[in-house]
Amino acid sequence: MALLGLVTAGALASFARLADDAVNAPDIAGRLTLTRMAGGSLTHLDELERAVADRGGDLAAAAAPFLALLGDLDARTTPRDWWERLIRTYIAGGMVIDLQRAMSEGLDGSVRTLAQDALVENGHADYVVRTLGPVIEVDPQLAARLALWGRRVAGEALSLAQNVVRACPFPEGGADDAETAVAALVSAMTGGHARRMGRLSLTA
């Protein structure tokens, strides 16, 4: 149940972040693209609600603690311009998906399938690489600033992961299991981060 709450919170946070990015897009074509991606974040909401209800729960209550943690992440990474905004959503959004995917690995069939289905790529990463990549290539100063900013966002996402694990018993085992699992989580998230920064030729 906790994981379904986390995935729901992740969808709502991704929706809100992309919707806010859309309004701040420098042109209407970008606004349209990001608006559609935001809408796409909600695709699995009805399924998540049914799955939580089947387990006797309430979607809003299940999502609430994680939504607060995800809101903190956004509040602690206020972008100063459009490029920092693109990087924030790219890095934070990607790492939150890494986190959810890693946490769903250990679960039983139906929840795992639903959680992983809900984490499909929405095309945002490709959009960022396509629009920001060429700009970074010709502006080393911007590249340096965004590399620093990417590390800052990644640091906040790793703090978030620790808070999520604290709020969401993971896995259901002893302290040794938990330690190993958290190490695997951090490794999945930092690996994903390095890969994403690499796609933009930025140092992770």
Add this chain to the structure above:
Amino acid sequence: MALLGLVTAGALASFARLADDAVNAPDIAGRLTLTRMAGGSLTHLDELERAVADRGGDLAAAAAPFLALLGDLDARTTPRDWWERLIRTYIAGGMVIDLQRAMSEGLDGSVRTLAQDALVENGHADYVVRTLGPVIEVDPQLAARLALWGRRVAGEALSLAQNVVRACPFPEGGADDAETAVAALVSAMTGGHARRMGRLSLTA
């Protein structure tokens, strides 16, 4: 084509307004409800894009001028609290739909059908009446403030309508036609406004 641009801009503006309302909702259940309504604003976007493309146009370019006007409306009606925010979306969203509906009346078959399909109720009005109605009933001071605020929002929506008509030749006829048509438009919008305020027992 201009009307398809207006309807697209209306959908994008409604999406952005509801997404912003969702993040500001006082509880997670409200956030979920408003997030879903925001997502619902995009239902007809693909159809609108096809219809504009069929006419040799580009959706973003068609929507751009109206999106700027709708953004002005939002910028000129910044809510000071949650209740003003609910009223802003209720009144402005409703009047923009009244405007689009009235403007689509005079059009030919397929555009008219598409435009009117895209203007379906998303349940926001009922949501506002359900959540705000009981609060207003026991707080005459709040009711007075919101009545004033509703008039302010309605005034801005009527200014918007004049700017839209200026940007979107309507109808395709002489100056006399235009004057009659604009009068019908204002009458449809003020009628809708009075009805919406009435549902909350507020003076229009």
